[in-house]
Amino acid sequence: MPRQDVTAVPAVLADDAGFLLARCGAMAIRSVNQAFEPLGVRARHYSLLGLAAEGAGTSQRTISAQLGLDPSAVVALIDELEQTGLVQRQTRSADRRTRTITITPLGQSVLQRARPLAREVHDTILSPLQPHQRQLLVAWLQELLLPADPTGPAEPEQAPGSGGNSHARS
Amino acid sequence: MPRQDVTAVPAVLADDAGFLLARCGAMAIRSVNQAFEPLGVRARHYSLLGLAAEGAGTSQRTISAQLGLDPSAVVALIDELEQTGLVQRQTRSADRRTRTITITPLGQSVLQRARPLAREVHDTILSPLQPHQRQLLVAWLQELLLPADPTGPAEPEQAPGSGGNSHARS
Numbered sequence: 001m002p003r004q005d006v007t008a009v010p011a012v013l014a015d016d017a018g019f020l021l022a023r024c025g026a027m028a029i030r031s032v033n034q035a036f037e038p039l040g041v042r043a044r045h046y047s048l049l050g051l052a053a054e055g056a057g058t059s060q061r062t063i064s065a066q067l068g069l070d071p072s073a074v075v076a077l078i079d080e081l082e083q084t085g086l087v088q089r090q091t092r093s094a095d096r097r098t099r100t101i102t103i104t105p106l107g108q109s110v111l112q113r114a115r116p117l118a119r120e121v122h123d124t125i126l127s128p129l130q131p132h133q134r135q136l137l138v139a140w141l142q143e144l145l146l147p148a149d150p151t152g153p154a155e156p157e158q159a160p161g162s163g164g165n166s167h168a169r170s
Numbered sequence: 171m172p173r174q175d176v177t178a179v180p181a182v183l184a185d186d187a188g189f190l191l192a193r194c195g196a197m198a199i200r201s202v203n204q205a206f207e208p209l210g211v212r213a214r215h216y217s218l219l220g221l222a223a224e225g226a227g228t229s230q231r232t233i234s235a236q237l238g239l240d241p242s243a244v245v246a247l248i249d250e251l252e253q254t255g256l257v258q259r260q261t262r263s264a265d266r267r268t269r270t271i272t273i274t275p276l277g278q279s280v281l282q283r284a285r286p287l288a289r290e291v292h293d294t295i296l297s298p299l300q301p302h303q304r305q306l307l308v309a310w311l312q313e314l315l316l317p318a319d320p321t322g323p324a325e326p327e328q329a330p331g332s333g334g335n336s337h338a339r340s
Contacts, residue, residue, distance in 0.1 A: 009236075009312055009315050009316075010220075010221055010224070010236040011224070012220045012221060012223070012224045013217055013220055013221070013236075014312060015308060016217075016220075016288065016292070017198070017292040017295065017296055017304070017307070017308055017311075018198035018199070018201070018202050018213065018288060018291060018292055018295065019198075019213075019217055020308060020311035020312060020315070021191070021194045021195045021197075021198040021295075021311065022195040022196075022198050022199050022213065023195070023237075023238050023311075023315055024191045024194075024195060024311050024314050024315065025191045025192040025193070025194060025195020025196060025198075026192075026195060026238055027191075027238065027314070027315070028187070028188035028189075028191040028192050028195075029188070029192050031188070032188050043188065043189075043192065047183055047186075047189055050180075050182045050183055050186075051180055051182060051183070053182070054180070054181070054182045066179075066180040066183075067193075068193050068196055068197070118186065118188060121188060122186070122187040122188055125187065125188065125191075125314060126187055126314070128313040128314055128316060129310055129313060129314070133306075133310060134187070136303075136306070137187070137307070137310055138185060138187055138190060140299055140303060140307055141187075141190035141191065141193075141194050142179055142184060142190060143298040143299060144194050144197070144295060144296070144298055144299070145179050145190070145193055145194065145197070146179075146298060
């Protein structure tokens with residue numbers, strides 16, 4: 001698999017960390033989307049299926065916070081996954097306002113087929129780096145996403161309502 | 171300036187390089203867009219202004235390749251910058267099909283005001299890392315975007331036409 005979407009970075013932006021992160025992020029999304037075409041899902045569906053497979057009854061708000069996506073974008077993604085039978089929405093009996101997402105057996109099957117494709121894409125994207133550099137890169141990207149202060153992490157920019165997002169810190 | 175858009179990365183996606191790059195890229199774009207609000211520009215405008223300021227008469231195709239953006243997205247960005255008087259489109263007399271972009275004095279002024287804001291955002295985003303780690307991260311992100319083989323780099327996924335993109339390698 002050749003690497004996609006690579007061009008020389010223009011000199012004026014070569015040290016612009018924000019530009020580089022955005023370009024690499026866009027490259028990753030495009031490459032994963034292309035690899036997933038036979039499965040009929042995109043990168044965001046894959047992330048959402050992964051979350052749904054982990055937690056039985058993950059709420060839409062938790063998904064929104066954990067994926068860093070606008071709640072309306074999450075609703076649209078879940079609509080798509082529900083229409084293709086990969087997840088199911090359910091209403092918690094304890095709190096009828098909270099709708100939770102459960103992955104279906106078909107969703108599990110798609111997720112299992114998607115995982116090696118995603119790994120192959122990541123190996124391709126990271127191929128310019130040595131193995132120890134890849135590990136450090138992943139660790140540092142994780143650090144960039146960690147709240148600086150565990151006693152008072154920043155709210156996600158587009159978190160719904162004002163009820164806090166302590167569920168996202170677990 | 172607090173860091174924006176940070177939440178614990180879900181365990182199932184913690185080692186997913188594509189997810190991490192996409193999340194960090196989205197965080198960078200949101201943070202830069204927010205810092206630029208008083209200037210009336212967004213991160214993509216800033217990148218485009220930077221390119222236009224470097225090369226007198228940069229073509230739309232070069233901009234598309236260098237920013238890794240779909241040509242139609244570049245046209246829309248240039249429309250916005252032209253309407254606000256920050257760039258001008260011109261037609262090359264040698265090749266009337268090629269329209270080039272030149273930054274205006276007002277565009278230069280906005281760019282000069284935007285640069286320290288962008289630097290401040292980048293310092294904030296990278297604050298979890300040590301200085302030498304920040305330098306390595308930037309260098310590695312650059313490497314991920316470099317064509318693997320300079321004799322035959324991959325075409326950008328959405329490059330226009332079939333005329334190659336050798337102009338992007340300069």
